[in-house]
Amino acid sequence: MVTTTVIDTPANTSPARPGIRVFLAFFAIYVFWGMSFLAIRIAVQEVPPLFAAGTRFFIAGVLLYGFMRFRGQPRPTRAQWRSLALLGLLMFVAEYGPLFWAEKYVPSGIASVLEATLPLITLVIETLVFRQQRFHWRLLVSTLLGFCGVGVLLLHGGEQQFGVLPCVAILTGATAWALGSVLNRSLDLPESTPLTSGAAMLLGGGMLLALSASFGEMHPFPHVSMRAVWALLYLIVCGSLLGFTAFVWLLARMPATRVASHAYVNPVVAVALGYFVASEIVTTRTLIGAALVLLSVFLILRKQKAAI
Numbered sequence: 001m002v003t004t005t006v007i008d009t010p011a012n013t014s015p016a017r018p019g020i021r022v023f024l025a026f027f028a029i030y031v032f033w034g035m036s037f038l039a040i041r042i043a044v045q046e047v048p049p050l051f052a053a054g055t056r057f058f059i060a061g062v063l064l065y066g067f068m069r070f071r072g073q074p075r076p077t078r079a080q081w082r083s084l085a086l087l088g089l090l091m092f093v094a095e096y097g098p099l100f101w102a103e104k105y106v107p108s109g110i111a112s113v114l115e116a117t118l119p120l121i122t123l124v125i126e127t128l129v130f131r132q133q134r135f136h137w138r139l140l141v142s143t144l145l146g147f148c149g150v151g152v153l154l155l156h157g158g159e160q161q162f163g164v165l166p167c168v169a170i171l172t173g174a175t176a177w178a179l180g181s182v183l184n185r186s187l188d189l190p191e192s193t194p195l196t197s198g199a200a201m202l203l204g205g206g207m208l209l210a211l212s213a214s215f216g217e218m219h220p221f222p223h224v225s226m227r228a229v230w231a232l233l234y235l236i237v238c239g240s241l242l243g244f245t246a247f248v249w250l251l252a253r254m255p256a257t258r259v260a261s262h263a264y265v266n267p268v269v270a271v272a273l274g275y276f277v278a279s280e281i282v283t284t285r286t287l288i289g290a291a292l293v294l295l296s297v298f299l300i301l302r303k304q305k306a307a308i
Contacts, residue, residue: 022253028238028246029262035268036239037108037115037156038278040100043231048217049100049226050208053230057092058205060240064198073195081189084199091182097211098173102166105282110153112270113290119263119297120146121171122178123133130182142299150290152285193248201240264294 043052069075076084105113120143127139154167190196212218224232250259267290274280 014174022250025246025250028243029250030265031269032243032246033262034112034266035273036235036243037103037112037266037270038273039231039234039239041103041108041111041274041278043228043235044100044104046228047222048212048215049220050097050102050212050215050286051217052228052232053092053096053100054205054208054210054212056235056240057096057201058100058209060236061198061200061202061205063236063243064194064241065202065301066198067199068192068195072191076195076199077188079188080190081199082190083184085203086187087180087184087196087200088202088207090146090176090183090202092201093211094176094206095173095180095206097208098169102169105163105166107274108278109267109274109280109282109290110167110286111170111272113153113286113293114150114167115169115174116263116267116293116297117146117150118174119260119300120177120213120293121175122181123300125175127184139140139300142296146243146293146296147296149289149296151290152292155285166214175242182262194244197244230272240277264297267294 036113041051047055099111099115106114123143127134150171154164190199237297247259271282271286271290
C-alpha cells in the first residue's frame with residue numbers, strides 16, 4: 001500500500017537497467033505494501049486503532065526525519081512546517097485513522113481493494129475539482145467501471161454483516177489522501193522527499209496519538225501481545241521505511257506510471273494473503289468487485305502512461 005507518497009518526485013524517464021536492486025524494490029512496493037493490510041488487521045484486533053496508527057507513523061516519522069537530518073538535510077522553515085501539518089492531517093490522520101478503525105470489521109482483502117480506488121478518486125479531484133486534467137470520455141468510462149466495482153463490494157458488505165459504514169470510512173480516508181496528494185504540488189515543502197515524508201509522518205502520527213488519548217484509548221493503557229507487536233513492527237519497518245525507500249528509489253529511475261502499478265498488485269497480494277493465511281472469506285462477488293476496480297485502475301494508469 002502507498003503509505004508515504006507525500007510529494008511527487010520527478011521521474012527520470014530513461015530506462016532503468018534490470019537488476020537485483022530493481023527486483024527488490026518492486027518486491028517491496030508490491031509485496032510489503034500488499035501485506036500491510038493483513039498486518040493492520042492483526043494489530044487492530046488487540047490494539048486500539050488510533051493508537052496503533054499513531055504509533056506506526058510517529059515512530060517511522062521520527063526515524064526517517066532524524067536520519068535525513070543526520071545526513072545534513074536542512075530543517076523545514078516555519079511555513080514548510082505548516083504545509084507539512086496539513087499533509088499530516090489529510091494523508092495520515094484523515095486517511096489512516098478511518099482505515100485502521102475499519103479493519104476491525106472489514107476483511108483485509110476487501111480493505112485493500114477499496115484502497116485501490118486511490119487513482120480513481122485522485123483523477124476525479126484533478127479533473128472535476130481542480131481542473132488539472134482535461135475531461136476525456138474514456139477516463140470517465142474507466143472511472144465509472146471502478147465505482148461499479150466499489151458498489152458491488154458495498155452491497156456485499158451489507159450481506160456479509162461487516163457493514164457498509166466501515167467501507168465508506170475507507171473510501172472517505174482515500175479521498176482525504178487523494179486531496180492531499182493533489183494539494184502538495186502547490187504547497188511550500190522541503191526539497192528532500194524523504195525529509196518531507198518523515199516530517200509529515202511524525203506530525204500525523206503525533207496527531208493520531210493525541211486523538212487516541214482524547215478518545216480514551218490509552219486509559220487503561222492497552223495490553224499489547226507479541227503478535228500485535230510484530231504486526232506493528234512490520235508496519236513501521238517494512239510498510240513505511242523500506243517500502244517508502246524503495247518507492248522513492250524507483251521513482252528516480254523510471255516513469256511514475258510504471259511504479260504506480262503497485263495500485264493493482266497490492267490488492268491481489270492482500271486478498272490472497274487474507275484467504276490463505278487469515279482464512280478470510282473470498283466470494284464470487286468479492287472477486288467481481290475487485291476485478292472491476294483493478295481493471296479500472298489498469299485502464300487509467302495505461303492512459304496516463306500513453307500521455308507521457
